[in-house]
Amino acid sequence: MKDIYEKAGLFYLGKDVDKTTQEPTNLLTLLKSKNFTTHAAIIGMTGSGKTGLGIGLIEEAAIDNIPAIIIDPKGDMGNLLLCDPSFDAKSFEPWIASEASSKNENVHDYAKKTALMWEDGIKKWGQDRDRVQKFYDVKKSIYTPGSLSGLPINIISSLGMPSLEILSDSDSYASYIKSTATSILSLVGIDSNGIDSKEYILIAQLLNNAWLNHQEVSLASLISQVIEPPFDSIGILPLESFYPKNDRFALATKFNSLLASPDFAMWLQGESLDIQKLLYDENGKAKVSIFAISHLNDNQRMFFVTLLLNQYLSWMRRQSGTTTLRALLYMDEIYGFFPPSKNPPSKEPMMLLLKQARAFGLGVVLSTQNPVDLDYKGLSNIGTWFIGRLQTSQDIQRVIDGLDSKVGSSYNKQEIKNLIANLKKRTFFLKSSHLDDIRLFSTRWVLSYLKGPLSKQEISTLMASQKSAISSLKTQQTIPTDNYETYQDIDSSILQYFEPNISHTQTYIPTICAKVNVHFENQRKAIDELIEVSYMLELSKDTRIISWEDSIELKDDFSLYPTTKPQKARYQTLPSLVQKDKALKHASKELKDYIYTTSRIILYKCKEVKLESKPFEDKNDFLVRVQDALSELKETQIEKLQSRYDKRFDILQDRHKRAMQRVQKEEQDSTDSMLEAGISILGALFGRTTSTKVGRAISKGSKVLKEKGDITRAKQRVNDIEVDIEELEYELEDKIEEINEKYDINNISLQEIKIKPKKSDIDINECAIVWRSSLVV
Numbered sequence: 001m002k003d004i005y006e007k008a009g010l011f012y013l014g015k016d017v018d019k020t021t022q023e024p025t026n027l028l029t030l031l032k033s034k035n036f037t038t039h040a041a042i043i044g045m046t047g048s049g050k051t052g053l054g055i056g057l058i059e060e061a062a063i064d065n066i067p068a069i070i071i072d073p074k075g076d077m078g079n080l081l082l083c084d085p086s087f088d089a090k091s092f093e094p095w096i097a098s099e100a101s102s103k104n105e106n107v108h109d110y111a112k113k114t115a116l117m118w119e120d121g122i123k124k125w126g127q128d129r130d131r132v133q134k135f136y137d138v139k140k141s142i143y144t145p146g147s148l149s150g151l152p153i154n155i156i157s158s159l160g161m162p163s164l165e166i167l168s169d170s171d172s173y174a175s176y177i178k179s180t181a182t183s184i185l186s187l188v189g190i191d192s193n194g195i196d197s198k199e200y201i202l203i204a205q206l207l208n209n210a211w212l213n214h215q216e217v218s219l220a221s222l223i224s225q226v227i228e229p230p231f232d233s234i235g236i237l238p239l240e241s242f243y244p245k246n247d248r249f250a251l252a253t254k255f256n257s258l259l260a261s262p263d264f265a266m267w268l269q270g271e272s273l274d275i276q277k278l279l280y281d282e283n284g285k286a287k288v289s290i291f292a293i294s295h296l297n298d299n300q301r302m303f304f305v306t307l308l309l310n311q312y313l314s315w316m317r318r319q320s321g322t323t324t325l326r327a328l329l330y331m332d333e334i335y336g337f338f339p340p341s342k343n344p345p346s347k348e349p350m351m352l353l354l355k356q357a358r359a360f361g362l363g364v365v366l367s368t369q370n371p372v373d374l375d376y377k378g379l380s381n382i383g384t385w386f387i388g389r390l391q392t393s394q395d396i397q398r399v400i401d402g403l404d405s406k407v408g409s410s411y412n413k414q415e416i417k418n419l420i421a422n423l424k425k426r427t428f429f430l431k432s433s434h435l436d437d438i439r440l441f442s443t444r445w446v447l448s449y450l451k452g453p454l455s456k457q458e459i460s461t462l463m464a465s466q467k468s469a470i471s472s473l474k475t476q477q478t479i480p481t482d483n484y485e486t487y488q489d490i491d492s493s494i495l496q497y498f499e500p501n502i503s504h505t506q507t508y509i510p511t512i513c514a515k516v517n518v519h520f521e522n523q524r525k526a527i528d529e530l531i532e533v534s535y536m537l538e539l540s541k542d543t544r545i546i547s548w549e550d551s552i553e554l555k556d557d558f559s560l561y562p563t564t565k566p567q568k569a570r571y572q573t574l575p576s577l578v579q580k581d582k583a584l585k586h587a588s589k590e591l592k593d594y595i596y597t598t599s600r601i602i603l604y605k606c607k608e609v610k611l612e613s614k615p616f617e618d619k620n621d622f623l624v625r626v627q628d629a630l631s632e633l634k635e636t637q638i639e640k641l642q643s644r645y646d647k648r649f650d651i652l653q654d655r656h657k658r659a660m661q662r663v664q665k666e667e668q669d670s671t672d673s674m675l676e677a678g679i680s681i682l683g684a685l686f687g688r689t690t691s692t693k694v695g696r697a698i699s700k701g702s703k704v705l706k707e708k709g710d711i712t713r714a715k716q717r718v719n720d721i722e723v724d725i726e727e728l729e730y731e732l733e734d735k736i737e738e739i740n741e742k743y744d745i746n747n748i749s750l751q752e753i754k755i756k757p758k759k760s761d762i763d764i765n766e767c768a769i770v771w772r773s774s775l776v777v
């Protein structure tokens with residue numbers, strides 16, 4: 001049974017390094033994924049292997065179906081997409097082309113060499129193709145706010161309202177407003193620290209006013225509100241004396257030129273910043289979302305990072321509590337976003353995250369070259385430290401001071417100083433509140449090819465297929481081009497609306513639209529939901545029956561359209577069956593029947609975790625909750641195992657130690673041929689750095705002692721105990737396997753409960769012919 005760590009909620013980070021030789025041992029460095037809910041920091045000089053460690057961590061999470069959001073100020077994290085389980089040289093070609101040409105090498109040959117090297121590295125660290133495949137299968141996207149090279153992100157909708165949970169918590173809400181206002185101002189180059197800047201006070205008040213009235217705010221709507229705020233005093237001061245209109249106009253002009261700049265148009269395209277969608281794909285599976293921001297200027301970066309952190313906080317507050325790791329937020333190069341003495345807009349939400357995210361199972365991992373980049377108050381909330389090689393003795397001293405009370409027992413300060421100064425590349429000093437002592441380890445080979453920063457062009461190529469998938473979703477309507485009439489005599493009992501026509505040809509096609517209220521009620525399930533839906537059905541001259549099955553749900557409110565006929569427009573013919581349908585009574589009745597037979601609230605129920613979905617909760621969102629609950633159950637079960645096996649292992653280890661002492665007494669120099677016993681999985685589960693070790697590489701067979709003739713009894717005794725220990729570990733692995741099966745989401749079935757409306761609870765509020773502008777030339 002190999003790689004049991006995949007099933008026990010453990011991250012495989014690398015192998016422990018011997019502190020004297022600095023060489024990796026056979027002992028795997030495994031950390032419980034759960035430990036990351038108390039956050040981690042990675043510190044090390046350039047080239048020390050921070051990004052490699054971060055990428056490895058995200059790979060581990062992805063393989064365990066734990067999603068990640070990554071903020072990437074430098075551009076390296078897109079390397080997570082450079083992964084090919086077949087190690088085909090062809091796929092490596094575009095990744096190494098520039099390196100090959102800078103070395104004057106043939107691209108094809110160089111790709112071959114690189115692919116081989118990468119495959120070899122991965123194998124040497126005990127990872128097979130299945131593992132690479134598992135990671136490869138996780139959906140990964142690179143978003144480029146303010147640019148179309150990757151997937152664009154629409155920030156207009158994202159100034160959006162904080163969730164109700166944030167609104168109801170005064171501290172979180174104040175922080176949300178504060179950081180949104182400062183980051184908006186930073187976008188137009190105004191550095192406000194929130195104390196006495198009138199720009200800040202005005203913007204914050206505008207946001208507050210809108211959100212408390214449940215109104216969305218966009219940058220565009222802010223401009224007009226800056227000029228004409230919906231209030232006339234600020235605190236006790238009249239608005240005009242606090243911030244006269246002329247000055248407000250100057251501020252509005254700044255925003256206006258920002259909005260009008262062609263660059264800014266890029267900020268308004270693409271998906272909105274919806275955290276749930278960034279964390280889970282269409283099937284509710286974990287995904288990796290990378291925000292590449294290296295192309296932005298400092299103000300824009302600050303604005304975006306603050307916005308993202310705020311959205312994340314807002315989403316977080318809507319989650320239920322958990323003790324397992326639900327998602328990772330990783331930031332490569334924290335420099336400038338979380339400094340000790342200044343207060344940039346990103347700092348407050350980051351601090352809140354570090355303080356609160358744990359309860360929601362959200363781990364934050366921050367990476368930096370320099371320990372001075374991190375605010376010390378934030379540091380006290382970080383449970384796990386990865387320290388790589390540091391350059392100056394000042395940096396080393398700072399880190400050691402920071403760790404002071406936390407340094408483990410078996411190292412003294414001077415020793416740690418020397419260690420950190422002499423760490424090899426990819427070797428980290430690991431100190432965690434979840435471990436009983438310091439560990440040194442070398443990072444495992446990453447599954448993604450570490451190319452270094454990706455260019456805009458490279459991001460664009462990597463995202464090409466995801467981009468086209470998005471645009472093909474917006475399929476064009478096909479509309480016949482003939483048969484337009486200038487006038488139709490339509491019965492006055494039929495309500496008509498005219499969508500504002502933006503086509504050059506001023507042509508209209510008819511649709512029949514309806515607004516409906518449906519009341520779903522079920523006392524036993526405590527359901528009492530009133531929903532409003534609008535439907536639209538396209539019509540053509542030849543429509544013979546109104547089949548609402550072909551209708552689509554409408555987002556816009558057609559009843560806001562004008563009811564007067566535009567002068568010069570031309571119309572397609574309304575089918576005669578509609579012409580005859582006075583007040584569209586017949587069509588309304590058909591719609592009622594259609595809704596009665598098809599409209600359902602579907603509730604999902606999962607017995608194993610005793611969860612039921614909420615009305616209108618998306619099935620995948622529910623599955624994500626089920627998955628969270630399963631992980632939690634699994635973890636509890638594994639912890640139970642832990643306590644059961646802990647004692648048994650202790651006893652065996654104790655015996656082993658004594659038996660070894662016997663051998664040593666009898667035969668002074670035989671110790672190095674002895675196997676060291678101890679359990680890596682168990683050590684990891686127990687957060688123990690075992691003093692005695694058996695690498696998992698040692699198989700049972702290898703333990704049969706070869707030199708039969710000269711085995712002493714004592715040696716045999718040691719051997720027997722080692723076999724016992726191994727047996728026990730196998731037993732534990734079987735148990736973990738069983739638990740995994742039991743709590744595997746693929747082995748869980750969902751029950752569906754359908755709730756239908758009463759016919760009398762369906763009200764067709766409005767049914768009308770809506771003329772839609774046809775864009776066909």
Ligand SMILES: Nc1ncnc2c1ncn2[C@@H]1O[C@H](COP(=O)(O)OP(=O)(O)OP(=O)(O)O)[C@@H](O)[C@H]1O
Nearest residue numbers: 045046047048049050051052426443444445446450
């Ligand atoms: N886990 C790993 N597996 C394979 N190669 C690695 C790994 N970690 C680091 N490397 C190699 O070492 C190089 C430098 O490591 P990395 O980019 O992680 O350093 P860094 O600390 O992030 O540096 P910087 O501060 O400049 O970003 C990588 O480009 C890669 O070639």
Ligand SMILES: [Mg+2]
Nearest residue numbers: 050051052076
């Ligand atoms: Mg790096």
